[in-house]
Amino acid sequence: xxxxxxxxxxxxxxxxxxxxxxxxxxxxxxxxxxxxxxxxxxxxxxxxxxxxxxxxxxxxxxxxxxxxxxxxxxxxxxxxxx
Amino acid sequence: xxxxxxxxxxxxxxxxxxxxxxxxxxxxxxxxxxxxxxxxxxxxxxxxxxxxxxxxxxxxxxxxxxxxxxxxxxxxxxxxxxxxxxxxxxxxxxxxxxxxxxxxxxxxxxxxxxxxxxxxxxxxxxxxxxxxxxxxxxxxxxxxxxxxxxxxxxxxxxxxxxxxxxxxxxxxxxxxxxxxxxxxxxxxxxxxxxxxxxxxxxxxxxxxxxxxxxxxxxxxxxxxxxxxxxxxxxxxxxxxxxxxxxxxxxxxxxxxxxxxxxxxxxxxxxx
Ligand SMILES: [Zn+2]
Numbered sequence: 478x479x480x481x482x483x484x485x486x487x488x489x490x491x492x493x494x495x496x497x498x499x500x501x502x503x504x505x506x507x508x509x510x511x512x513x514x515x516x517x518x519x520x521x522x523x524x525x526x527x528x529x530x531x532x533x534x535x536x537x538x539x540x541x542x543x544x545x546x547x548x549x550x551x552x553x554x555x556x557x558x559x
Numbered sequence: 560x561x562x563x564x565x566x567x568x569x570x571x572x573x574x575x576x577x578x579x580x581x582x583x584x585x586x587x588x589x590x591x592x593x594x595x596x597x598x599x600x601x602x603x604x605x606x607x608x609x610x611x612x613x614x615x616x617x618x619x620x621x622x623x624x625x626x627x628x629x630x631x632x633x634x635x636x637x638x639x640x641x642x643x644x645x646x647x648x649x650x651x652x653x654x655x656x657x658x659x660x661x662x663x664x665x666x667x668x669x670x671x672x673x674x675x676x677x678x679x680x681x682x683x684x685x686x687x688x689x690x691x692x693x694x695x696x697x698x699x700x701x702x703x704x705x706x707x708x709x710x711x712x713x714x715x716x717x718x719x720x721x722x723x724x725x726x727x728x729x730x731x732x733x734x735x736x737x738x739x740x741x742x743x744x745x746x747x748x749x750x751x752x753x754x755x756x757x758x759x760x761x762x763x764x765x766x767x768x769x770x771x772x773x774x775x776x777x778x779x780x781x782x783x784x785x786x787x788x789x790x791x792x793x794x795x796x797x798x799x800x801x802x803x804x805x806x807x808x809x810x811x812x813x814x815x816x817x818x819x820x821x822x823x824x825x826x827x828x829x830x
Contacts, residue, residue: 524733551781554713555690
């Protein structure tokens, strides 16, 4: 049942959904690594939801993504003084 | 409420809507809505709510109209430059629809005045574009049990969600403001003027839906769009037990004035 540690299917791939689009990962990665993989240049301006739950920044490095996880990068929208 | 013949004609396109009808229009006409910010978002919101005949529209903004505002803040005209935004907005609303009672607050929303001001309103619209006030509106509305519409725009993007007590609040998604130095400054930011209209009209529609009880509000969902691709996306959310203000162990129990990123664009006349 626990796919976290047995995610190495023959191909070694696991699929996650990032902002509604599926992404294949070739090895287990942490949320922090996923953020880097997705070229999020300003992580301070992003709030991360994992399967609909807010994730604290301090936990990005320690959370390993599982097959089927849904990650949403929610952008802080604003700035300047409009 | 008895509508005059002119009012029946004025609001006929609402009254014709099966879901709205005379009853719905009465709810709109009895509605009291506070628009925070008479800028890019507040302008279309206030215009559409005025046209719809919202009975009382409160507008809070401490700024004066700047020439650089006119590219998107459609409630202000060229001759309004240097005029307080709330006065300029009130004048246009009165001309568009004399049925509307406009209450102006020529000041900033702060931790001091927020609860007292929102108390008088049924629904609050966040038309600001700075995070300290966005969080202030969220916290004040959660604490006071008031529904509100969140809206944010940047460059070609827009984002909005609706809160009613019991649904996910802004802090459920964004626990705390971004560090001020990470927020794009005025000169870096920029926005396509029409994006403000796209988002503001969504917020106005949500307000009218709330007042009339028609349809499903944008609650427990965050709607984002990008005007370059015209992709709209809705992300499901839910109230977070860990939320600092609406969660099971709230740490935010009174209003906070967060540090504001300084706007140093040279052509802004602050004084
Ligand atoms: Zn919350």
